[in-house]
Amino acid sequence: MREIRLRFSKTGQAKYISHLDTNRAFSRAFARAGIELWYTEGFNPHAYMSFSLPLSLGVESLCENVDIRILGDMSNEEVKKRMNATLPEGLRIVDVYDDFLDCHEIVYSDYVYKLEFKDNEEALKRIKELLDSEEIIALKKGKKGKRRILNETNIKEFIVKYNISIRNGQIVLNIRLLAGQDKNLNPSLLFDSIIRGIDMDYEYKEISRISLLTKDLKEYK
Numbered sequence: 001m002r003e004i005r006l007r008f009s010k011t012g013q014a015k016y017i018s019h020l021d022t023n024r025a026f027s028r029a030f031a032r033a034g035i036e037l038w039y040t041e042g043f044n045p046h047a048y049m050s051f052s053l054p055l056s057l058g059v060e061s062l063c064e065n066v067d068i069r070i071l072g073d074m075s076n077e078e079v080k081k082r083m084n085a086t087l088p089e090g091l092r093i094v095d096v097y098d099d100f101l102d103c104h105e106i107v108y109s110d111y112v113y114k115l116e117f118k119d120n121e122e123a124l125k126r127i128k129e130l131l132d133s134e135e136i137i138a139l140k141k142g143k144k145g146k147r148r149i150l151n152e153t154n155i156k157e158f159i160v161k162y163n164i165s166i167r168n169g170q171i172v173l174n175i176r177l178l179a180g181q182d183k184n185l186n187p188s189l190l191f192d193s194i195i196r197g198i199d200m201d202y203e204y205k206e207i208s209r210i211s212l213l214t215k216d217l218k219e220y221k
Contacts, residue, residue: 001070002070002098003068004069004097005065005100005221006068007064007065007097008065008094009063010091011061012060012090014091015059016057018057019057026091029087035074036072038068038069048067049066051065051067052065053103053179053212058207059187059207060208061208062210063220064209065100079093097221103180103181105180106214107178107215108213108217109176109179109209109211110176110212111175112173113171113191113205114172115170115205116202122200123171126200127171131194134156136190136194137152138154138190139152161175161176177190179212191205
């Protein structure tokens with residue numbers, strides 16, 4: 001038995017596959033590919049699969065990771081080849097390797113937001129003002145007794161840095177957020193907070209996770 005990491009992209013319509021269904025898609029793909037996985041022991045044995053940082057629904061990614069334990073002597077290149085022949089459209093293995101970091105090493109995540117408004121210039125101005133302000137209020141779901149409520153939370157501290165401009169008729173926002181086990185900001189929550197904060201309706205949006213980084217700003221692999 002050996003443990004390997006599969007790095008994969010999740011694009012196109014696959015961004016609407018939930019984390020649970022992504023897990024199921026990989027389980028089925030491993031079975032169809034003839035890749036024998038190591039199973040946990042105990043009363044409810046299941047194939048060992050560990051995803052580094054679950055992705056928000058509706059967000060694309062170029063840097064997803066899943067760790068597995070395989071039996072036999074199949075090469076990493078053969079694992080990649082077989083999986084890409086069986087995974088559904090939008091899920092693609094880009095690399096397979098043995099030596100990798102623990103998921104607790106993740107501290108930052110880089111995203112690209114592409115947005116369109118009827119008035120991009122005005123939207124750009126308002127977004128910059130909001131991101132530069134001391135408070136960015138998000139509405140997070142919670143409970144008070146048996147009632148579901150929305151709590152106001154300042155998410156400004158989760159934003160590390162950003163760059164924003166208009167390119168090819170779109171507002172392009174490159175932003176680095178805190179991520180990982182201790183502090184993690186959902187990119188969709190940030191988007192909702194921006195739209196509510198600038199009080200403008202959007203025409204189009206696309207959010208992509210492009211990299212995961214350690215505290216030393218090294219690529220998480």
